[in-house]
Amino acid sequence: MPQHFADRLLAACRARGNALCVGLDPRWEQLPEEIRARHALGTLEAMAGAYEEFCLRVLEVVAPLVAVVKPQSAFFEACGPAGLAALQAVLRRARERGLITILDSKRNDIASTAEAYADAVFAGTFCDAKRDPVWPADAMTINPYLGRDAVEPFLTSARKVGAGVFVLVRTSNKGAGQFQDLVCTGKPLYRHVAEAVAAWSAENPGTSGFGDVGAVVGATHPAELAQLRELTPGVVFLVPGYGAQGGSAADVAAAFRSDGAGAIVNSSRGIIAAFKPAESRWEQAVERATRSAIADLAQYVPLTSRLS
């Protein structure tokens, strides 16, 4: 049996002494000029090449410091097939460097289609001779709107390889509440989703007690974060919204249990755009921003390194 996703995640965070996840959301206008200049402008292939070079170099900087990275599929998809090849290269390199990878693609569909999405990331697309994952990641984000039967193929596929999924519960965007906060039979929709996630997660707990189905809960809603932490103690939270989106380290502290476990905190722009494009020593700026985010979180988050 492959090792359980939550156990691997927790051990990796413990080894690094922090729960920071670096989001890889490359945007052309934020790339170092040095990299943009090297990739001939004006084609999607060039853009993809620049994204790949940038992300691979970011991986070299952050791999010794953090346990988890989260490539955002949208920016790679925006470059066409070459962008997807870059995404593959980034996912593979991250894995080679020992990083845990979360593919942020927020997929879902009816079960027979969801299976294709899931196997492409986890168990591998079936194509006669071999069965390798196309977009190899240790976890991916998925959308709950279609209900459990659409989530099922992701769980089945992930569980074959010791991977995990993170289900959108309370997203970090300003307008998240339009549907997520609607009160349904006495509690908001996002709590119904959170309770479902807790039940799915409890089906397959690791030795840590955490399950392999996590929840995406935005740092921009600290009250909900605290309430959900209480409600779903066995669910790992992936917390976006820290840093550039406005969530502070104090805000995200509520995502953690008192033993320091229970969440990973994502920062994308705050780290990978922590420099002016003209800066030549941009990798040092990325390293400084990563160390600074780790120190900032350590002020409020119980030290993960203290976990036995």
Added chain:
Amino acid sequence: MPQHFADRLLAACRARGNALCVGLDPRWEQLPEEIRARHALGTLEAMAGAYEEFCLRVLEVVAPLVAVVKPQSAFFEACGPAGLAALQAVLRRARERGLITILDSKRNDIASTAEAYADAVFAGTFCDAKRDPVWPADAMTINPYLGRDAVEPFLTSARKVGAGVFVLVRTSNKGAGQFQDLVCTGKPLYRHVAEAVAAWSAENPGTSGFGDVGAVVGATHPAELAQLRELTPGVVFLVPGYGAQGGSAADVAAAFRSDGAGAIVNSSRGIIAAFKPAESRWEQAVERATRSAIADLAQYVPLTSRLS
């Protein structure tokens, strides 16, 4: 100004005299043996090549008969970058053949990321010199869970080019009700989403009176379909679940207004898998299945060709 999406869609259905949409969901095990044999087995590139050949040949068969096709992104993504190149080829050929294309990818994310997804399909990814859509489609499916601010970039991008979006409202899977049927302040969640869709759609009505924001409502829930048709008269429905998933022509009739407008009905497996893989004259089977679905729908659906 580009012509309005709903006007184009309605005119195209009127010209063909039907509201059938052919879903392009290629699956290796359902492909004609003739095509599988021609593409060396065992690699994702071969699989992608087979999907491309199959879908392009299906397009030749159905283009004279129907107005709309809907490629399912998941199956192309499952083949890696080569699969995405095949998806591009299929979208481009469909457009050349005068078909209206709906990219079924059910995307969404926070606004700054949603913009990348949207521009890749509609207004085009910005890459200095030119701005072409990467996955050119006339419409795409999106997930509403994140709320309006995440939907906004899709509307903005689509409206630049006279395209449309279809928002998941009541999906066709068996477990759709787990969250979609939760009663929130007196009505189920899917009705809240439907009302939001109606409001977004009403922001930009075409001369037909229909807006450019449609709703995905499964044929497998005929009662909800009828109720939603009543509730949102200016919203075009994309109706999956007819055929292989169990919805009948009588079930989908409720999606249409009495003037024959208001919906397109998707059939995927019922058409593109209407033959045994060993059959050599599979294109004739696809044509028969398409004509048969059109005739089946015509029994219950007011004739779109009668629309002035």
